[in-house]
Amino acid sequence: MGLFIIDKLPRRPGILLFQAVICAGIDRSVFQSSARRSGRFPKARKLSYRRRTAAGHLSFRLHAIAKAIVKVLGVFAAALYCSNAGAQLQWNLYGTVGFGKVDDPAVTTNSAINYTDFTDDFKSEELTRFGIQSSYTINNKAKITLQVASRESEDFDPEVEWGYLNYDWKENARLRVGLMRRPVFQYTDSLYVGYGYRWVQPPSIAYFDIEEFYGNIKAVNLLYHGIFGNWLYSTELYFGEGSGEGTFSGQNTTNDTKNNIGAVLNLEQDNFALRFGVHHSNFSMTINQLDSLGAALEGFGLPDVADEIFLRDESAYFYSIGGSYLIDEWEIFGELLHSKIDGTYLPNFDAHYFGIQRRIGDFSVNFTVGEQKTAPDNDPSVGILATASQLPDPASAAALQQIGQQLAQAVASGNARRSSKSLGIRYDVGPSIALKAEYERVTDKSLNENANMFSVSMDFVY
Numbered sequence: 001m002g003l004f005i006i007d008k009l010p011r012r013p014g015i016l017l018f019q020a021v022i023c024a025g026i027d028r029s030v031f032q033s034s035a036r037r038s039g040r041f042p043k044a045r046k047l048s049y050r051r052r053t054a055a056g057h058l059s060f061r062l063h064a065i066a067k068a069i070v071k072v073l074g075v076f077a078a079a080l081y082c083s084n085a086g087a088q089l090q091w092n093l094y095g096t097v098g099f100g101k102v103d104d105p106a107v108t109t110n111s112a113i114n115y116t117d118f119t120d121d122f123k124s125e126e127l128t129r130f131g132i133q134s135s136y137t138i139n140n141k142a143k144i145t146l147q148v149a150s151r152e153s154e155d156f157d158p159e160v161e162w163g164y165l166n167y168d169w170k171e172n173a174r175l176r177v178g179l180m181r182r183p184v185f186q187y188t189d190s191l192y193v194g195y196g197y198r199w200v201q202p203p204s205i206a207y208f209d210i211e212e213f214y215g216n217i218k219a220v221n222l223l224y225h226g227i228f229g230n231w232l233y234s235t236e237l238y239f240g241e242g243s244g245e246g247t248f249s250g251q252n253t254t255n256d257t258k259n260n261i262g263a264v265l266n267l268e269q270d271n272f273a274l275r276f277g278v279h280h281s282n283f284s285m286t287i288n289q290l291d292s293l294g295a296a297l298e299g300f301g302l303p304d305v306a307d308e309i310f311l312r313d314e315s316a317y318f319y320s321i322g323g324s325y326l327i328d329e330w331e332i333f334g335e336l337l338h339s340k341i342d343g344t345y346l347p348n349f350d351a352h353y354f355g356i357q358r359r360i361g362d363f364s365v366n367f368t369v370g371e372q373k374t375a376p377d378n379d380p381s382v383g384i385l386a387t388a389s390q391l392p393d394p395a396s397a398a399a400l401q402q403i404g405q406q407l408a409q410a411v412a413s414g415n416a417r418r419s420s421k422s423l424g425i426r427y428d429v430g431p432s433i434a435l436k437a438e439y440e441r442v443t444d445k446s447l448n449e450n451a452n453m454f455s456v457s458m459d460f461v462y
Contacts, residue, residue: 088136088137088138088143089134089135089136089137090134090135090137091132091133091134091135092132092133092134092461092462093130093131093132093460093461093462094130094131094132094133094193094194094195094459094460094461094462095129095130095131095459095460096127096128096129096130096192096194096457096458096459096460097124097127097128097457097458098124098126098127098128098194098200098201098455098456098457098458099122099123099124099127099455099456099457100116100118100122100123100126100127100200100453100454100455100456101118101119101120101121101122101123101453101454101455102116102118102119102120102442102451102452102453102454103120103451103452103453104120104449104450104451104452105118105119105120105451106447106449106451107442107443107444107447107449107450107451108442108444108451108453114208114247115204115205115372115418115442116204116453117153118453118455122454124152125151125152125153126153127200127201127455127457128151128152129149129150129151129152129192130149130150130156131147131148131149131150131161131192131193132147132148133145133146133147134146134147140168141167141168141169142165142166142167142168143165143166144163144164144165144166145162145163145164145166146160146162146163147160147161147162147163148160148161149161149192160179161181161192161216162178162179162180162181162216163178163179164176164177164178164179164180164221165177165178172224172225172226173222173223173224174222174223174224175220175221175222175223176220176221176222176223177219177220177221178218178219179216179217179218179219180216180217180219180221180238180240181216181217182214182216182217182242182260182262182279183236183238183262183264183277184262184277184279184318184320184337185202185206185207185320185322185335185337186275186320186322186335187202187207191207193459193461194434194436194457194459195432195433195434195459195460195461198357198364198366198424198426199366199368199422199424199436199438200424200436200437200438200455200456200457201455201457203353203368203370203420203422204420205351205353205370205371205372205418205419205420205442206335206337206351206352206353206370206372208349214242214244214255214257214281214283214316215242215243215244215245215255215257216242216244217238217240217241217242217257217260218240218241218242219238219239219240219241219242219260220238220239220240221236221237221238221240222236222237222238223235223236230269231267231268231269232267232268232269233265233266233267233268234265234266235263235264235265235266236262236263236264237262237263238260238261238262239259239260239261240260241256241257241258241259241260242256242257242260242281243255243256243257244257251287251410252287253285253286253287254285254286255283255284255285255286256283256284256285257281257282257283257284257316258281258282258284258313259280259281259282260279260280260281261279261280261281262277262278262279262280262318263277263278263279264276264277265277271325271326271327272323272324272325272326273323273324273325274321274322274323275320275321275322275323276320276321277318277319277320277321278317278318278319279317279318279319280315280316280317280318281316282313282314282315282316283311283313283314283315283316283341284311284312284313284314285311285346286311296399296400296403300387300396300399300400302384302387308344308345308378308380309345309380309407311341311344311346314341314342314343314344315341315342316339316340316341316342317338317339317340317341317342318337318338318339318340319337319338319339320335320336320337320338321335321336322334322335322336323335329358329359329360330356330357330358330359331356331357331359332354332355332356333354333355333356333357334352334353334354334355335352335353336351336352337349337350337351337352338350340377341377342377343377343378344376344377344378345376345377345378345379345380345407345410345411345414346376346414347374347375347376347414347415347416348374348375348376348377349372349373349374350372350373350374351370351371351372351373352370352371353368353369353370353371353420354368354369354370355367355368355369362427362428362429363425363426363427363428364425364426364428365423365424365425365426366422366423366424366425366426367421367422367423367424368420368421368422368424369419369420369421369422370419370420371417371418371419371420372416372417372418372419372420373416373417374414374415374416374417375414375415376411376414376415379408379411380407380411381404381405381407381408381411384400384403384404384407385401385404385405385408387400388400388401388403388404389401415446416444416446417444417445417446418442418443418444418445419442419443419445420440420441420442420443421440421441422438422439422440422441423438423439423440424436424437424438424439425437425438432460432461432462433458433459433460434458434459434460435456435457435458436455436456436457436458436459437455437456438453438454438455438456439452439453439454440452440453440454440455441453
């Protein structure tokens with residue numbers, strides 16, 4: 001996935017990163033895959049930043065960024081030290097240093113799916129990240145690709161994004177086996193390589209953190225490309241399993257997916273491009289609080305209602321359509337997304353965005369509008385509250401009513417409607433550095449309130 005985007009960027013000779021593990025004894029935990037995001041870390045870590053003075057805060061940020069660069073380059077330097085001159089290897093560095101804020105965080109965090117983790121202070125931890133992608137050629141048919149990333153939101157701990165074996169078994173067919181990102185979004189390949197897209201970050205109205213919720217996958221992946229009439233096409237098929245950690249209604253969750261299967265079709269003709277995707281998995285989620293509610297329901301003799309709370313091997317679907325059209329210096333672009341977990345209280349997700357971009361020399365200006373709607377299929381709290389009202393024992397009725405009210409709150413957080421409008425500018429300083437600034441106005445239609453988001457970034461590749 002990322003290989004085809006990164007392949008278009010400037011290349012430099014280097015050394016395969018996993019050699020550092022063998023030769024330099026780097027802690028194996030550095031390379032353990034995870035879908036961790038900032039939500040997993042204690043709030044105290046983030047609150048401690050707020051206690052700093054403005055000057056101290058800036059000094060701390062610069063120190064943290066320098067620490068990240070040292071960590072990432074340290075892994076790379078160790079790999080170089082262990083290399084041999086004949087290595088068939090290419091590598092890329094990439095990174096983003098960015099700052100963002102929102103003037104009313106309540107508008108962006110009041111539903112089950114957070115819109116952003118920006119706060120009402122300009123901070124860098126949600127945007128700043130660095131990474132290395134390395135590709136080692138074994139022979140003329142096989143090579144290994146590895147990508148390691150380091151994010152400020154995770155204290156700049158290096159972490160494997162993906163690592164897989166590529167095998168070109170035909171001139172136009174490639175097989176990949178290993179850890180990889182789910183190809184659900186139009187910009188999945190460059191999701192964390194900010195230089196690869198026009199915005200400071202992909203539209204939050206549509207791009208929720210699917211990696212946190214579902215996790216990356218250990219999969220077998222087949223890619224095939226060719227020509228059909230006047231169209232260039234490429235297809236991607238995959239099968240695998242994954243896991244992730246996230247939050248639902250303020251509660252930490254552990255998520256597992258099995259029987260992940262999906263297909264992507266890309267079509268291109270002249271200045272016109274289309275992308276279609278369909279994905280399915282068997283989804284299981286553990287929420288400590290809700291699991292304890294389910295156990296209590298079983299104690300009340302309501303096993304059928306308890307089964308609605310325990311999410312085990314539920315059918316999850318994700319569909320997407322995206323495209324773009326170039327007209328001289330103008331580009332029209334858009335994407336539609338639908339995510340659904342059948343018959344559960346987890347919210348279905350429908351979103352779209354459309355936009356237009358004008359390029360003027362090294363500058364480009366884009367305007368993007370989008371809308372998001374979330375709603376669950378099922379609300380088990382209705383049956384629980386109805387049953388509570390019929391229990392003869394007041395103590396049991398009160399206890400069951402409390403369970404129903406807790407679940408009702410969790411389900412209600414899954415009903416939300418938002419819209420957004422954003423205006424952004426990008427300046428390409430050179431062939432590998434871009435400066436960006438963006439203003440976005442988010443409207444929560446459920447609350448009938450607005451929030452203003454501001455962000456700036458510098459993206460680079462090398």
